[in-house]
Amino acid sequence: xxxxxxxxxxxxxxxxxxxxxxxxxxxxxxxxxxxxxxxxxxxxxxxxxxxxxxxxxxxxxxxxxxxxxxxxxxxxxxxxxxxxxxxxxxxxxxxxxxxxxxxxxxxxxxxxxxxxxxxxxxxxxxxxxxxxxxxxxxxxxxxxxxxxxxxxxxxxxxxxxxxxxxxxxxxxxxxxxxxxxxxxxxxxxxxxxxxxxxxxxxxxxxxxxxxxxxxxxxxxxxxxxxxxxxxxxxxxx
Amino acid sequence: xxxxxxxxxxxxxxxxxxxxxxxxxxxxxxxxxxxxxxxxxxxxxxxxxxxxxxxxxxxxxxxxxxxxxxxxxxxxxxxxxxxxxxxxxxxxxxxxxxxxxxxxxxxxxxxxxxxxxxxxxxxxxxxxxxxxxxxxxxxxxxxxxxxxxxxxxxxxxxxxxxxxxxxxxxxxxxxxxxxxxxxxxxxxxxxxxxxxxxxxxxxxxxxxxxxxxxxxxxxxxxxxxxxxxxxxxxxxxxxxxxxxxxxxxxxxxxxxxxxxxxxxxxxxxxxxxxxxxxxxxx
Numbered sequence: 001x002x003x004x005x006x007x008x009x010x011x012x013x014x015x016x017x018x019x020x021x022x023x024x025x026x027x028x029x030x031x032x033x034x035x036x037x038x039x040x041x042x043x044x045x046x047x048x049x050x051x052x053x054x055x056x057x058x059x060x061x062x063x064x065x066x067x068x069x070x071x072x073x074x075x076x077x078x079x080x081x082x083x084x085x086x087x088x089x090x091x092x093x094x095x096x097x098x099x100x101x102x103x104x105x106x107x108x109x110x111x112x113x114x115x116x117x118x119x120x121x122x123x124x125x126x127x128x129x130x131x132x133x134x135x136x137x138x139x140x141x142x143x144x145x146x147x148x149x150x151x152x153x154x155x156x157x158x159x160x161x162x163x164x165x166x167x168x169x170x171x172x173x174x175x176x177x178x179x180x181x182x183x184x185x186x187x188x189x190x191x192x193x194x195x196x197x198x199x200x201x202x203x204x205x206x207x208x209x210x211x212x213x214x215x216x217x218x219x220x221x222x223x224x225x226x227x228x229x230x231x232x233x234x235x236x237x
Numbered sequence: 238x239x240x241x242x243x244x245x246x247x248x249x250x251x252x253x254x255x256x257x258x259x260x261x262x263x264x265x266x267x268x269x270x271x272x273x274x275x276x277x278x279x280x281x282x283x284x285x286x287x288x289x290x291x292x293x294x295x296x297x298x299x300x301x302x303x304x305x306x307x308x309x310x311x312x313x314x315x316x317x318x319x320x321x322x323x324x325x326x327x328x329x330x331x332x333x334x335x336x337x338x339x340x341x342x343x344x345x346x347x348x349x350x351x352x353x354x355x356x357x358x359x360x361x362x363x364x365x366x367x368x369x370x371x372x373x374x375x376x377x378x379x380x381x382x383x384x385x386x387x388x389x390x391x392x393x394x395x396x397x398x399x400x401x402x403x404x405x406x407x408x409x410x411x412x413x414x415x416x417x418x419x420x421x422x423x424x425x426x427x428x429x430x431x432x433x434x435x436x437x438x439x440x441x442x443x444x445x446x447x448x449x450x451x452x453x454x455x456x457x458x459x460x461x462x463x464x465x466x467x468x469x470x471x472x473x474x475x476x477x478x479x480x481x482x483x484x485x486x487x488x489x490x491x492x493x494x495x496x497x498x499x500x501x502x503x504x505x506x507x508x509x510x511x512x513x514x515x516x517x518x519x
Contacts, residue, residue, distance in 0.1 A: 054518075083323065085320065093238045
């Protein structure tokens with residue numbers, strides 16, 4: 001039974017392409033996300049990671065290709081890399097607003113729990129305009145997971161966080177795969193090693209590698225060096 | 238927390254909503270004050286409460302402009318990309334737009350009616366009431382006003398959809414409201430001069446000038462029908478209407494042309510806006 005669940009693809013992308021004028025932001029991207037896994041999306045700036053996540057979440061349109069979900073679109077939620085909210089609201093109100101479309105299924109008590117989970121308990125009634133970027137990123141994660149989505153797209157969720165914040169977020173991501181599938185874009189390669197079951201390395205909108213994390217490092221070199229060599233042959237840390 | 242509460246909090250937790258309320262109240266106070274000063278300074282001219290209501294409508298124009306600015310800024314929610322992502326991932330754009338319109342349209346009418354009513358109450362106590370407002374014409378004018386409000390909603394939704402940026406959307410709105418009439422105001426004498434008709438009386442320009450004729454069809458002029466709100470019983474008998482002490486013929490269809498144009502444009506602008514919002518990439 002468990003084996004069946006694991007082999008179910010939540011998201012299947014084939015030959016996804018996004019063009020802006022003559023240039024490709026994403027070119028022939030393929031991805032198959034298995035249920036209950038954390039998949040890393042790694043690549044340098046401008047590789048097309050954010051564009052891919054925006055297309056999957058429906059914020060941007062694809063130029064061509066196929067995207068198939070095995071779950072309703074309302075079960076897909078994206079956390080952008082720089083989440084922003086109404087500055088006059090408190091953290092509690094923001095998470096409550098994010099809960100409002102699901103208020104029949106998710107109780108008000110969940111707000112406190114989710115905010116505790118992302119480490120914002122002390123600032124729960126503080127206005128967002130007083131929040132740092134790192135705090136907004138934590139709040140963005142809380143607003144993303146409050147609706148209990150089944151497919152979570154995280155766009156560089158640790159980019160503005162201190163080491164403790166990063167640790168907290170990676171803990172949450174690990175826990176999330178019990179009930180959801182996570183597509184996790186990041187620059188921080190050690191984060192991918194820590195939490196991801198599989199990884200896609202992209203550069204200039206093209207897939208350079210797709211497979212398991214261990215498959216890339218191959219036991220001989222570190223994951224970081226393997227990714228670096230893939231992106232810039234001849235360069236090593 | 239829901240979208241309605243957020244919209245109201247955004248208005249009244251900061252300066253926006255309160256400034257709007259203040260400007261409407263200020264219009265009411267200024268109208269009474271102007272009426273009082275004219276009444277005291279001019280013994281031959283009796284200021285009636287109807288004139289005070291006309292002053293109120295003149296003084297409430299700045300509040301109207303602030304209101305337009307607030308609505309355009311609120312409707313341009315895509316101008317803040319990250320905030321827009323938060324909203325659009327959780328709520329449909331139709332729900333976002335409907336919430337905003339559901340807050341702003343009633344708010345504008347509540348503010349207008351309450352301060353109009355306040356001015357009415359104060360002015361009937363302080364000024365001449367021998368020539369009362371014609372109730373039928375008031376209702377007729379108010380129906381036009383409601384139609385006008387719907388047209389303004391469509392116009393602002395349209396201008397907010399054309400550009401992502403709030404400033405660009407606001408400038409486009411102002412260009413439609415003021416820009417074109419100003420352009421026509423400049424073009425009309427130039428055209429008449431070129432045709433050797435500059436000596437004609439300005440009252441006849443609307444009949445002679447092609448530029449002025451175009452302006453006659455300009456949809457935002459439908460709001461001129463607000464003058465019907467202050468038609469008095471004696472004016473109905475005399476078939477004339479005095480606005481700011483100036484007499485004109487009392488013609489219920491004097492803004493029929495812009496009414497027809499706005500009736501045709503409103504659904505088109507709304508359709509364009511809905512299409513643009515639904516297809517916009519964030």
